Amino acid sequence: TGKPEITFSGAKAEQVSFSYGNETILSDVSVTIPENAVVGIVGRSGSGKSTLLKLLMRFWKVQEGSVELSGRSVEEINTKNLRDLESFVTQETQLFHDSIKNNLRIAKLTATDEEIETACKKASVHDFIMTLPKGYDTPVGELGDTLSGGERQRLGLARAFLHDAPFLLLDEPTSNLDSLNEAVILKSLREERAGKTVVLVSHRQSTMRIADTVYSVEHGRMS
Numbered sequence: 001t002g003k004p005e006i007t008f009s010g011a012k013a014e015q016v017s018f019s020y021g022n023e024t025i026l027s028d029v030s031v032t033i034p035e036n037a038v039v040g041i042v043g044r045s046g047s048g049k050s051t052l053l054k055l056l057m058r059f060w061k062v063q064e065g066s067v068e069l070s071g072r073s074v075e076e077i078n079t080k081n082l083r084d085l086e087s088f089v090t091q092e093t094q095l096f097h098d099s100i101k102n103n104l105r106i107a108k109l110t111a112t113d114e115e116i117e118t119a120c121k122k123a124s125v126h127d128f129i130m131t132l133p134k135g136y137d138t139p140v141g142e143l144g145d146t147l148s149g150g151e152r153q154r155l156g157l158a159r160a161f162l163h164d165a166p167f168l169l170l171d172e173p174t175s176n177l178d179s180l181n182e183a184v185i186l187k188s189l190r191e192e193r194a195g196k197t198v199v200l201v202s203h204r205q206s207t208m209r210i211a212d213t214v215y216s217v218e219h220g221r222m223s
């Protein structure tokens, strides 16, 4: 499309206002996410944290203000470039009817089995997968609803580790995890930090401890 490829050097939301329909969700919100920092975002349920992350991922169109990656408006970045720069974990990990391995591989189509396994170890889900009848080849469809929220969440994290982009956006990545699994994830995040930039939404104090800076959103405003 003629849009130049960019490398990641930080992200920024400036004076962003956003509404779904008539209701204003974010008003005049600014956040700076410097390269190599871990920036936390806290705030009550419904305050607009996920909406802000979705604007950084260009899931929604910017309505007012600006959202920039590497000093460029997200609108100007071509989609493949944007997806290569960002790894994310949303509050709802979407799994499709296929094997665990194929569900993970969408994060990196060229991934070897070994790379998939490494990502699952970082996400503290490898041991669980090994208890399944067909291991990585177990269809998630057969598991259906028996896959717990925490297992799905850890598969979502494994995808993000596998994708291995410079900018990591994590929306409540540990909300469904016990403290043992959380500890493994936090250790992995600390080890992954070199050369990575993280924006992290979490209610858990223990998780937020890895953040260098914490922003707080209240009724759609930064405080």
Ligand code: ATP
Residues within 6 Å of the ligand: 020, 025, 043, 044, 045, 046, 047, 048, 049, 050, 051, 052, 091
């Ligand atoms: P939580 O901590 O519960 O995840 P949050 O801070 O992430 O909350 P958002 O998901 O950003 O909050 O939602 C902010 C507000 O926008 C909420 O009132 C929510 O109901 C509303 N909202 C979110 N997504 C949509 C949507 N797709 N359409 C309409 N309203 C939405």
Ligand code: MG
Residues within 6 Å of the ligand: 049, 050, 051, 091, 171
């Ligand atoms: Mg949310």
